[in-house]
Amino acid sequence: NAGVTQTPKFRILKIGQSMTLQCTQDMNHNYMYWYRQDPGMGLKLIYYSVGAGITDKGEVPNGYNVSRSTTEDFPLRLELAAPSQTSVYFCASNRDRIGHTIYFGEGSWLTVV
Amino acid sequence: TQLLEQSPQFLSIQEGENLTVYCNSSSVFSSLQWYRQEPGEGPVLLVTVVTGGEVKKLKRLTFQFGDARKDSSLHITAAQPGDTGLYLCAGLNTNAGKSTFGDGTTLTVKP
Numbered sequence: 001n002a003g004v005t006q007t008p009k010f011r012i013l014k015i016g017q018s019m020t021l022q023c024t025q026d027m028n029h030n031y032m033y034w035y036r037q038d039p040g041m042g043l044k045l046i047y048y049s050v051g052a053g054i055t056d057k058g059e060v061p062n063g064y065n066v067s068r069s070t071t072e073d074f075p076l077r078l079e080l081a082a083p084s085q086t087s088v089y090f091c092a093s094n095r096d097r098i099g100h101t102i103y104f105g106e107g108s109w110l111t112v113v
Numbered sequence: 114t115q116l117l118e119q120s121p122q123f124l125s126i127q128e129g130e131n132l133t134v135y136c137n138s139s140s141v142f143s144s145l146q147w148y149r150q151e152p153g154e155g156p157v158l159l160v161t162v163v164t165g166g167e168v169k170k171l172k173r174l175t176f177q178f179g180d181a182r183k184d185s186s187l188h189i190t191a192a193q194p195g196d197t198g199l200y201l202c203a204g205l206n207t208n209a210g211k212s213t214f215g216d217g218t219t220l221t222v223k224p
Binding site: 004033035040041042043044045048058090092100101102104105106107 | 119146148153154155156157158161199201203211212213214215216217219
């Protein structure tokens with residue numbers, strides 16, 4: 001199994017540009033998440049989804065958008081990139097809410113200059 | 114917003130020493146997980162504790178969930194350089210359907 005796959009691995013954006021971080025999982029998990037992690041810090045939840053067609057805001061949703069048209073895919077859209085969005089982004093999934101393992105992708109390093 | 118506070122934030126010890134890291138909250142969680150993250154990689158689950166007062170052992174690592182399910186600790190015995198990494202706790206609130214992560218403890222074990 002590939003698990004959680006996210007692309008790209010690295011990206012440099014100019015201020016004001018837009019981009020989409022792709023995330024796909026092949027474990028048939030209902031729950032998917034996008035986190036950002038600033039250097040030396042923990043994970044902050046941006047958006048999450050409990051199933052296809054359903055998305056909810058996390059702790060830090062401003063400047064981002066998501067969609068969940070299929071169970072497998074959960075892309076994260078950055079509109080009008082700002083330096084404050086420089087971070088490492090992790091996509092994750094788990095089967096359901098009751099304490100099951102959260103599987104993380106390998107991360108996407110984004111720099112906004 | 115449910116907050117999880119981890120302490121200490123940074124810990125640097127010599128190989129062979131013991132250590133404990135803490136994860137505290139004023140909120141009650143349905144379950145709590147500990148993850149370990151190495152540089153350049155995503156977090157990997159170490160353990161999930163569900164029952165108040167539960168103790169789980171994973172080789173040299175001992176995890177405890179507080180009786181009130183508001184706090185947890187991770188104790189490492191005879192630390193090794195391979196234990197170096199960022200340790201994250203995550204509290205799960207079943208009703209909210211999502212986990213809250215602490216800011217992590219960065220552990221460095223020197224040979």
